Amino acid sequence: GAVVSQHPSWVICKSGTSVKIECRSLDFQATTMFWYRQFPKQSLMLMATSNEGSKATYEQGVEKDKFLINHASLTLSTLTVTSAHPEDSSFYICSARGGEAGIGTDTQYFGPGTRLTVL
Amino acid sequence: RKEVEQDPGPFNVPEGATVAFNCTYSNSASQSFFWYRQDCRKEPKLLMSVYSSGNEDGRFTAQLNRASQYISLLIRDSKLSDSATYLCVVKRARGSSNTGKLIFGQGTTLQVKP
Numbered sequence: 761g762a763v764v765s766q767h768p769s770w771v772i773c774k775s776g777t778s779v780k781i782e783c784r785s786l787d788f789q790a791t792t793m794f795w796y797r798q799f800p801k802q803s804l805m806l807m808a809t810s811n812e813g814s815k816a817t818y819e820q821g822v823e824k825d826k827f828l829i830n831h832a833s834l835t836l837s838t839l840t841v842t843s844a845h846p847e848d849s850s851f852y853i854c855s856a857r858g859g860e861a862g863i864g865t866d867t868q869y870f871g872p873g874t875r876l877t878v879l
Numbered sequence: 880r881k882e883v884e885q886d887p888g889p890f891n892v893p894e895g896a897t898v899a900f901n902c903t904y905s906n907s908a909s910q911s912f913f914w915y916r917q918d919c920r921k922e923p924k925l926l927m928s929v930y931s932s933g934n935e936d937g938r939f940t941a942q943l944n945r946a947s948q949y950i951s952l953l954i955r956d957s958k959l960s961d962s963a964t965y966l967c968v969v970k971r972a973r974g975s976s977n978t979g980k981l982i983f984g985q986g987t988t989l990q991v992k993p
Contacts, residue, residue, distance in 0.1 A: 853923075870924070871922060873921070
């Protein structure tokens with residue numbers, strides 16, 4: 761099946777620093793990528809949806825200036841948490857949806873997640 | 880009210896037991912329905928899609944009742960390896976303001992004990 765990778769798998773940073781998380785689709789072209797956040801014992805919450813080459817669409821309550829999303833190519837999307845604070849500590853998961861024959865355009869493939877801890 | 884509601888559990892059952900999870904969703908325009916499994920500190924993985932006619936995959940049976948906006952998952956002959964959190968997931972129809980995004984329930988935790 762399709763593979764999505766994330767890097768780094770975990771990161772610890774000091775409060776006030778910025779952290780970039782990469783999401784790559786390894787064997788298909790992802791026209792749409794989704795970024796989720798999951799706090800302990802809670803559900804995955806969609807943060808934003810990005811389509812290649814256009815601005816991301818953010819969910820209500822998610823600050824677009826704090827969570828910068830770039831989807832510059834069909835295989836790479838990045839999420840940058842700017843000026844991270846302890847309350848941003850969470851599990852960040854991306855998913856990618858394909859847009860060509862052979863890869864279901866309705867199927868989302870999830871990355872393994874990135875665990876962010878802000879001290 | 881959450882768009883997808885599940886009993887968080889935990890459900891503690893012995894090996895070999897049959898266990899059922901329920902889920903309700905509030906948006907009648909929801910198009911597709913799924914059960915995902917999530918292990919601790921891992922990403923969710925698709926377990927099965929759910930259809931109105933009901934569908935079965937080995938020990939797992941899923942049912943959808945559109946009229947009641949209710950989804951269920953039945954696990955028969957539970958194994959230790961079934962211990963995980965089971966997420967009820969609903970997909971909205973694509974439209975001008977939607978992208979067919981997935982809406983996740985909180986998840987139901989299952990612990991199968993020897």
